[in-house]
Structures are given as C-alpha cells and as structure tokens.
Amino acid sequence: MIEIKDIHKTFGENKVLKGISANFxxxxxxxxxxxxxxxxxxxxxxxxxLHEPTKGSVFFSGENFTxxxxxxxxxxxxxIGMLFQNSALFDSMTVEENIMFPLNLFTKQTAAEKLDRANFCLERVNLAGKNKLYPAELSGGMKKRVGIARAISMQxxxxxxxxxxxxxxxxxxxxxxxxxxxxxxxxxxxxxxxxxxxxxxxxxxxxxxxxxxxxxxxxxxxxxxxxxxxxxxxxxxxxxxxxxxxxxxx
Missing domain, CATH: 3.40.50.300 (P-loop containing nucleotide triphosphate hydrolases)
Structure with a gap:
C-alpha cells in the first residue's frame, strides 16, 4: 500500500497541492x-x-520514502514501474533496448536473462517480434504498450x-x-x-x-x-x- 500524508507542493508563490492525504x-x-x-x-x-513535497510524507509499505x-x-x-504521458521512449534505442533499459540500470542479470525478460514483456503486451523496431516506426498505441512493457520489466x-x-x-x-x-x-x-x-x-x-x-x-x-x-x-x-x-x- 502507498500512503500520503498532508502533501503540499509550492512553486514560488503558486500553491499547487494543499495538504492531500490518501491511501492507494x-x-x-x-x-x-x-x-x-x-x-x-x-x-x-x-x-x-520526481518532485520533493514542500511539506508532507509519502510511505511505501510503511517506509517513509520522503x-x-x-x-x-x-x-x-x-x-516502481512508470508509464509517462508521452511514453518517454528513447528514440535512438530499439523497442528491445528501451525495455531492457531499467534492467541494465538496476539489475545484474546476464544479457540472455535481460533479453528473455524483454521478450516476455513484449509478448505480454501483444508486441512479440517487434524487438528491433524504433519508436518512430510505432503507432501511438504501440508506443504506449512498449512503455507498459518497460514499466513491468522489473516486476x-x-x-x-x-x-x-x-x-x-x-x-x-x-x-x-x-x-x-x-x-x-x-x-x-x-x-x-x-x-x-x-x-x-x-x-x-x-x-x-x-x-x-x-x-x-x-x-x-x-x-x-x-x-x-x-x-x-x-x-x-x-x-x-x-x-x-x-x-x-x-
């Protein structure tokens, strides 16, 4: 569970968040x-x-992340898996490389293990075989699905x-x-x-x-x-x- 307590966020004089508390x-x-x-x-x-609250706390499974x-x-x-609004795929990377990016960053898996995981995630979002395509070759819906595949790559x-x-x-x-x-x-x-x-x-x-x-x-x-x-x-x-x-x- 994620819990947020009294989250405030101010940018200069602009008070964007005003004391939000909730459980997810x-x-x-x-x-x-x-x-x-x-x-x-x-x-x-x-x-x-990605932003630090001006005031308040965020808890992941009881741990104070803030x-x-x-x-x-x-x-x-x-x-944590994240799908951004515009999918935020790296244009210079293939679909396969995009999905493997967090695995390269956060794991010590072998190249074969990372490829297996990328293939599994592509199959899960119904894009099997699209490994070598670049983002420019994908439709909007396909980009979203690649973004989801990358987001779930770390389970x-x-x-x-x-x-x-x-x-x-x-x-x-x-x-x-x-x-x-x-x-x-x-x-x-x-x-x-x-x-x-x-x-x-x-x-x-x-x-x-x-x-x-x-x-x-x-x-x-x-x-x-x-x-x-x-x-x-x-x-x-x-x-x-x-x-x-x-x-x-x-």
Whole structure:
C-alpha cells in the first residue's frame, strides 16, 4: 500500500497541492482525476520522488520514502514501474533496448536473462517480434504498450501511469485500459493512474481521488461517482462526458 500524508507542493508563490492525504490500495486501480491545473501530475511526481513535497510524507509499505536520501530510495525505486504521458521512449534505442533499459540500470542479470525478460514483456503486451523496431516506426498505441512493457520489466509492486490514453483513439484507449487492469490483477500491483478520461474512470476506477484546486475534494469508487452530490465533481464528470461525446462526432 502507498500512503500520503498532508502533501503540499509550492512553486514560488503558486500553491499547487494543499495538504492531500490518501491511501492507494494494493492490487487495485487507483485513479487520480480532476481538471487541468488541479495538481494531478504534480501529486504523482511527488509520490515517485520526481518532485520533493514542500511539506508532507509519502510511505511505501510503511517506509517513509520522503525522509530517505537517494541511495536509501534505490531499493524502493526498483519496485516502481512508470508509464509517462508521452511514453518517454528513447528514440535512438530499439523497442528491445528501451525495455531492457531499467534492467541494465538496476539489475545484474546476464544479457540472455535481460533479453528473455524483454521478450516476455513484449509478448505480454501483444508486441512479440517487434524487438528491433524504433519508436518512430510505432503507432501511438504501440508506443504506449512498449512503455507498459518497460514499466513491468522489473516486476514492480507499484505501477504509476500518467494519462495513458492521451492522444489515442477511443478503441485503442479501451485496449490500453484493459491491459493495465489485467496487469494490475495479474501482478497484484498498487496501480496509480492520472487521467481525465471518464471512460477509464467508469471502466477501471476501483478507487478514485478527485482533486479540485490542489485539494482532495472527493474519494470513492466508480460505482459511487454516479450518485455523488459533490457539485464540483458532477461538473467535471458532465463536462468530460460532453467533450468526449463531441469528439466522437467529429
């Protein structure tokens, strides 16, 4: 389980996060939702250590990650998988090399063992045989799947995903959601997903945190979200569904 306590993040005079506390449930899809500028991605980066909170603490399985130095964080980071919004693949590396990158960084596996793991991960995301392609040769959906393959290469306990459906068509978005959901269940991972996609929220949102103006405004499941009387959440849900319906007609 991941626990965050009273997380604040300030950039100059801009208070982006204002005292957020929450638990992210092991073996579940934990979604962070909210409008643009609500602090979703900043919170995700604070949890994984890409940003240091101005105030507050992050705990991984009871260990205070925030108080650790770089060296002390390494054992926890080896259990973290991350899929960035733009997939963040290295353009100069092949698919195979991209997936093996964290294995080269954090393990002492032999070249054969790393290749076996890369092949397994590619098969798991339905991209077997695409080893020697470069990112420029991949579609948007394929890049996301390679990003997921790299994220699971270390068999992580924790998977963090930033806007997995950004730039994808609705059909591919559903395939990516289904894949993340399957992997979460298969590996019993604590998965944390930042998204504004209401199809994802209703499809795989087992535990949802809604941010509004840098604060936690609502918390619940996708089954509860349809019955909430929270005005700001209802406004967000309605606007998101309206925009998705409009895009589908274009």
């Amino acid at each position: 449930i092991a073996g579940k899809n934990n979604l962070i939702i909210g409008g643009s500028g609500s602090g979703k991605t900043t919170l995700l980066k604070c949890i994984v250590g 108080e650790m130095n770089f060296e002390q964080r390494v054992p926890i980071r080896t259990h 992580p306990k924790y998977l963090f995903v930033d806007e997995p459906n950004s730039g994808l068509d609705p059909k591919t978005s559903i395939l990516i959601d289904d894949l993340i959901n399957e992997l979460t269940e298969e590996y019993n991972m604590t998965t944390v997903i930042v998204t504004h996609d209401m199809n994802s929220v209703m499809g795989i949102g087992e535990h949802i945190i809604f941010l509004h103006n840098g604060e936690k405004w609502w918390e619940g499941s996708n089954k509860e979200i349809a019955h909430t009387d929270n005005k700001e959440l209802n406004d967000f849900v309605f606007a998101s569904k309206f925009m998705q319906a409009a895009k589908a007609k274009l």
